[in-house]
Amino acid sequence: MRKLIACAALAGTLLIAACNTVEGAGKDVASAGDTVANAAEKSK
Secondary structure, X not given: OHHHHHHHHHHHHHHHHHHHHHHHHXXXXXXXXXXXXXXXXXXX
């Protein structure tokens, strides 16, 4: 039973860490998109 609880806690921790990583990657992609859009506006 202890192993099951430990595995569940570890899985939960990994899922939370993965969500934070994906959120950070999403922010990076959005920032890059904004930069490209701003550069396009300036070159018009």
